[in-house]
Amino acid sequence: MKEAFSVNENKDECVDECVDECVDQYMDHEFHLNAALWARSGTTFLPVSDASLELPAGAYRCRENSCTVFFEKVPTVTDTLLNLPDTAAERLLVEFDKFWALREKYVEYGFTHKRGMLLWGPPGSGKTCAIGQMTQVVVRDHNGVVVFIDRPQLASACVGLLRRIEPERPVVMVMEDLDELVERWGAEHFLALLDGNAQTANVLHVATTNHPDRLDRRFVDRPSRFDTIMEVGMSSAQTRRAYFKAKEPSLDDATLDRWVEQTKRYNIAHLREVIIGIKLYGQNERSVFERLNSMRQNRFDCESEDKE
Numbered sequence: 097m098k099e100a101f102s103v104n105e106n107k108d109e110c111v112d113e114c115v116d117e118c119v120d121q122y123m124d125h126e127f128h129l130n131a132a133l134w135a136r137s138g139t140t141f142l143p144v145s146d147a148s149l150e151l152p153a154g155a156y157r158c159r160e161n162s163c164t165v166f167f168e169k170v171p172t173v174t175d176t177l178l179n180l181p182d183t184a185a186e187r188l189l190v191e192f193d194k195f196w197a198l199r200e201k202y203v204e205y206g207f208t209h210k211r212g213m214l215l216w217g218p219p220g221s222g223k224t225c226a227i228g229q230m231t232q233v234v235v236r237d238h239n240g241v242v243v244f245i246d247r248p249q250l251a252s253a254c255v256g257l258l259r260r261i262e263p264e265r266p267v268v269m270v271m272e273d274l275d276e277l278v279e280r281w282g283a284e285h286f287l288a289l290l291d292g293n294a295q296t297a298n299v300l301h302v303a304t305t306n307h308p309d310r311l312d313r314r315f316v317d318r319p320s321r322f323d324t325i326m327e328v329g330m331s332s333a334q335t336r337r338a339y340f341k342a343k344e345p346s347l348d349d350a351t352l353d354r355w356v357e358q359t360k361r362y363n364i365a366h367l368r369e370v371i372i373g374i375k376l377y378g379q380n381e382r383s384v385f386e387r388l389n390s391m392r393q394n395r396f397d398c399e400s401e402d403k404e
Contacts, residue, residue, distance in 0.1 A: 130145045131143035131144065131145065131257055131260055131261055132144075132145050132261060133145065133148055133149060133261065134148040134149075134150070134151050134261065135148065136148060139168055139169045139170075140159070140166055140167075140168050140169075141156075141166060141167045141168075141169070142164060142166045143164065143166070143257050143261065150261075150262055150265070151167060151241055151258065151261075151262065151265070152169070153234075153235045153236075153238075153239045153240060153241065154169050154235055154241065154242070155169070155170050155171075155231055155235070155242040155243075155244060156168060156169055156170060156241060156242065156243050156244070157170050157243070157244050157246060158243065158245070158246065158247070158250045158251050158253070158254035159250075160250060160253075165250060165253045165254050165257065166254070167241075167243075167254060167258075170244065179229070180335050180338050180339055180342075183222055183226070183331070183335050184215060184217070184221075184222055184223065184226050184326055184327075184328035185222060185225055185226035185229045185230075187326060188213065188215070188226045188229075188230060188302075188326065189226075189229060189230060189233060191213065191324060192213075192230055192233065192234075192300065193233070195211050195300055196238055196266060199298065202297075208296075208297050209297040209298050209299075210296070210297060210298070210299045210300070210301070211300050211301070211323050211324075212290060212300075212301040212302075212303070212320075212321050212322040212323050212324070213300070213301070213302045213303070213322065213323070213324045213325075213326065214274070214302075214303045214304075214305065214308070214315070214316070214322040214324070214325045214326070215227075215302070215303070215304045215305075215326050215328050216304070216305050216306070216307075216308040216325065216326070216327055216328065217306070217327055217328035217329055218306060218329075218330075218363065219306055219363075219365070220363040220364060220365030220366065221328045221329060221330065221331075221363040221364065222328050222331070222363065222364045223272075223304040223328050224272070224304070225364060226328065227270055227272070227302060227304070230242075230268065230302065231268070231270075234266060234268050234300075238266045239265075239266070240265065240266035240267060240268060241258065241265060241266070241267050241268070242267075242268045242270060243255065243267065243268070243269050243270065244270045244272070245269055245270060245271045245277070245289075246277075247281060248277075248281055248285035248286050248288070248289045249281075249285055251269065251289060252288070252289055255267065255269065255296060255299075256296075259296045264298060265298065266298050266300075267296070267298060267299045267300070268299075268300045268301075268302060269289075269299060269300070269301050269302070270302050270303070271286070271301070271302070271303040271304070272303070272304050273304060273305060273306070274286070274303040274304065274305045274311065274315070275305045275306075275307050275308075275310040275311055278311065278312070278315075279310075283312050283314065283315075286315075287314060287315075287321070289301075290315075290320075290321040290322075291318075291320045291321055301321075301322070303322065308325075330360075330361045330362060330363055331359075331362060331363060331364060331367065333356055333360075336355070336356045336359050336362065336367060337352065337356050339364070339367050340352055340355055340356070340367070340370075340371070343371045344371060344375060355370065358385050359385075361392070362388070362392075366388050366392070369384070369388060370384060370385075370388070373387075
């Protein structure tokens with residue numbers, strides 16, 4: 097019984113070691129060493145010696161099978177994205193556009209053209225919306241590829257292939273809920289992905305977290321990994337006003353002013369529910385705000401208990 101327990105206890109560790117070894121073997125496989133183009137099979141794109149000249153612009157996740165690692169195109173389904181003033185998305189896109197424009201300057205100074213941005217803040221504050229807008233811009237304006245990372249080792253293998261086939265392609269690597277990813281896969285793999293020996297140029301790393309305090313200082317105190325650390329807080333009055341006007345243009349000034357005042361310290365998710373509750377479900381305005389305020393209070397109570 098003890099021997100059986102010992103085997104099961106180490107099973108996950110053994111599986112991880114085996115998979116890591118397989119990923120390393122992928123990169124040395126003749127199939128990859130001869131890779132020059134992409135072949136398409138539905139939503140899957142495989143490295144081959146003769147096929148598509150480039151990976152179509154879009155959002156992808158890294159996948160693997162018994163033969164290779166590959167990119168799988170994924171839909172980016174979100175609410176209609178709004179360009180709201182005074183938001184993290186607005187600040188992110190300003191730096192985002194500047195990064196791509198400074199490519200030649202990076203080369204002139206002898207720097208690898210890469211940058212890291214970490215967005216942190218409470219759930220629903222707009223981090224995902226900011227990434228959605230960034231994805232639209234890089235695909236539409238830069239013919240770029242956005243890679244949503246589930247596993248760092250697999251992402252390294254996939255992006256390595258992308259760089260072998262398309263060395264100059266703009267790439268954005270997205271790590272949502274970085275603290276949870278690090279807890280699952282380990283800090284070292286992500287540190288290697290961000291600035292290890294296999295660095296690649298023309299890459300922007302963007303990560304999000306609800307809990308920056310849970311991240312190792314090697315992530316938050318090293319500019320070469322995350323150069324910009326941006327708080328995504330609650331919406332400002334200007335943002336709330338713009339959101340309500342965009343979603344419900346028929347609001348009269350008195351109602352708009354009242355809603356903006358009632359929604360202090362609301363995040364984008366709360367603003368969304370104001371519109372849905374009142375305008376779609378026909379709920380009483382007062383009851384909607386009472387319900388949302390109660391939800392917010394419960395969240396703060398839970399956070400206080402966690403700190404204790």
